[in-house]
Amino acid sequence: MRxxxxxxxxxxxxxxIADLYSQHVLATYGRFPLVPVRGEGCRLWDxxxxxxxxxxxxxxxxxxGHCHPRVVAAIREQAxxxxxxxxxxxxxxxxxxxxxxITRHVHIPGKVFFANSGAEANDGLIKSARRxxxxxxxxxxxxxxxxxxxxxxxxxxxxxxxxxxGQTKIQEGFDPLLPGFRYLPFNDGAALDxxxxxxxxxxxxxxxxxxxxxxCATPEFLRAVAAICKKHDLLLMLDEVQTGFxxxxxxxxxxMIAPEIHPDGISWAKGMGGGVPIGAFWLxxxxxxxxxxxxxxxxxxxxxxSTYGGNPLVCAASLAVLQEIREQELATHAILxxxxxxxxxRSWNLPVITEVxxxxxxxxxxxxxxxxxxxxxxxxxxxxxxxxxxxxxxxxPAGPHTIRLLPxxxxxxxEIDEALGILKLTLEGLGTRD
Ligand SMILES: *Cc1c(COP(=O)(O)O)cnc(C)c1O
Numbered sequence: 001m002r003x004x005x006x007x008x009x010x011x012x013x014x015x016x017i018a019d020l021y022s023q024h025v026l027a028t029y030g031r032f033p034l035v036p037v038r039g040e041g042c043r044l045w046d047x048x049x050x051x052x053x054x055x056x057x058x059x060x061x062x063x064x065g066h067c068h069p070r071v072v073a074a075i076r077e078q079a080x081x082x083x084x085x086x087x088x089x090x091x092x093x094x095x096x097x098x099x100x101x102i103t104r105h106v107h108i109p110g111k112v113f114f115a116n117s118g119a120e121a122n123d124g125l126i127k128s129a130r131r132x133x134x135x136x137x138x139x140x141x142x143x144x145x146x147x148x149x150x151x152x153x154x155x156x157x158x159x160x161x162x163x164x165x166g167q168t169k170i171q172e173g174f175d176p177l178l179p180g181f182r183y184l185p186f187n188d189g190a191a192l193d194x195x196x197x198x199x200x201x202x203x204x205x206x207x208x209x210x211x212x213x214x215x216c217a218t219p220e221f222l223r224a225v226a227a228i229c230k231k232h233d234l235l236l237m238l239d240e241v242q243t244g245f246x247x248x249x250x251x252x253x254x255x256m257i258a259p260e261i262h263p264d265g266i267s268w269a270k271g272m273g274g275g276v277p278i279g280a281f282w283l284x285x286x287x288x289x290x291x292x293x294x295x296x297x298x299x300x301x302x303x304x305x306s307t308y309g310g311n312p313l314v315c316a317a318s319l320a321v322l323q324e325i326r327e328q329e330l331a332t333h334a335i336l337x338x339x340x341x342x343x344x345x346r347s348w349n350l351p352v353i354t355e356v357x358x359x360x361x362x363x364x365x366x367x368x369x370x371x372x373x374x375x376x377x378x379x380x381x382x383x384x385x386x387x388x389x390x391x392x393x394x395x396x397p398a399g400p401h402t403i404r405l406l407p408x409x410x411x412x413x414x415e416i417d418e419a420l421g422i423l424k425l426t427l428e429g430l431g432t433r434d
Pocket of ligand 1: 117120122154155239240241242
C-alpha cells in the first residue's frame with residue numbers, strides 16, 4: 001500500500017500508527033516519528049511522500065540499498081518456488097551460500113551454521129567455545145567455559161549474547177546473567193594477558209565496535225589477542241555481525257586491521273542478507289589436538305539447530321547480495337567513498353567534529369557535546385540525528401556523542417556529496433539555534 005492510501009485507511013477510524021504502537025506493541029524501542037513506506041537504492045520515502053537519503057540502511061543491513069533489482073529478483077523467484085523445508089532436508093541455496101562465504105569471502109577452510117540474527121550467531125559461537133572447553137579441559141579435567149569480551153562491546157540481546165555484551169545498561173534488571181564471561185578493557189593487550197584464567201576458553205570481539213561508538217581495534221591489539229589465544233589454547237572469535245561482507249573495505253573487517261591473524265570462529269548477520277533475516281557463524285577446520293580433530297567437528301549432529309536457519313528464501317537472497325558485493329568490488333568502492341568522506345569533512349574544519357573513526361563505510365563522527373545545545377534527557381548524538389532527519393538525511397547514533405554513517409555499499413559519489421552537504425548545513429546551524 002502506498003503512503004497516502006495507508007494514511008487514509010488509518011485516518012478512517014482516526015488511529016495513527018503511533019496509537020497502534022502504544023496500544024499493542026511492547027515499548028522496547030525509542031522510535032523516531034518516521035513511517036518509511038517505500039525505498040529505492042539510497043532513498044527512502046515516508047508516509048507523507050517526503051524523501052530521505054538513507055545513510056542508516058536499517059542499521060547496516062541493506063548493504064545494496066533498498067529494493068536492489070538482483071535481490072528482488074532472487075527473492076521473487078525463490079518465493080514462487082519454495083520458501084521453507086526445515087533442516088531435516090538438503091537445501092541447495094544454503095550449501096551454495098556456505099561455499100560462497102568460505103571460498104570467496106573468508107578464504108580459510110571451515111564450516112558454516114545458519115541462524116536468523118546476529119545474537120543467535122553469537123550464541124552459536126559461545127556454545128562452540130563451551131564445547132571446545134570440554135574437549136580441551138583444565139589440568140584437573142574440569143571443563144573450561146569462560147569467554148572474555150570487552151568493555152563497550154555489543155553482541156546482542158539473547159541471554160547468551162547479552163551476557164557476553166560488555167555494557168551494564170544492556171544487562172540491567174536481567175540478572176542473574178549467564179555465567180562464564182569476563183569483561184576487559186578494549187585495545188589493552190596487557191590487561192588481556194593478565195586476565196586469562198584457568199577456565200578461560202575463548203576471546204570474543206568486534207574488530208570495530210559498532211554500537212559501542214565505532215571504536216576500532218588497533219593492529220597491535222588484534223595481534224596481541226591472536227598471540228595470547230595461541231599461547232593459552234583459546235579460541236579467537238570475531239563478531240563481524242556489523243562489520244562483515246564489505247562494509248569496512250574488505251570482505252572481513254579484521255583484514256583491514258591485522259590481515260595476518262587467523263580467527264577460529266566468526267559471526268555474521270546484518271549486511272549479509274541485505275534485509276532478509278539471516279545470521280551465521282563459521283568455525284575453522286584447524287586441528288585442535290594431536291589426533292587432528294577439526295575444531296568445526298565439535299559442533300556435530302544434534303549439537304545445535306534452528307528451524308528456520310538458512311531456509312531457501314533467505315539463502316537465495318543472501319547469495320544474491322554476497323555475489324553482487326563481490327562482483328562489483330563494493331568493498332574497494334567503500335574505501336574510495338571513505339576517503340572522499342574523510343577529505344570533505346577535514347576540509348570543513350568544523351570544531352563540533354572532533355574525530356572521524358572507522359573503516360570503509362562504517363564511520364563514526366564524534367561530536368563535541370559542549371557545542372551542541374541538548375534538551376533535558378537527550379544526548380548530543382540524538383539531537384543531531386533528529387535534525388538531520390528533518391533535513392532529509394537518516395543516520396543512526398552510536399553511543400551518546402557519535403553519529404554513524406552507514407550508507408549502502410553501492411552509494412554513489414553524488415549521494416555522498418548530497419549527504420555531506422546536509423550534514424555540514426545541519427552542524428553549522430546547531431550553535432545558532434536558541
Ligand atoms: C547488531 C549486532 C548484533 C546483534 O544482532 P541482532 O541481529 O540484532 O541479533 C551483534 N553483534 C554486533 C556487533 C552487532 O552490531
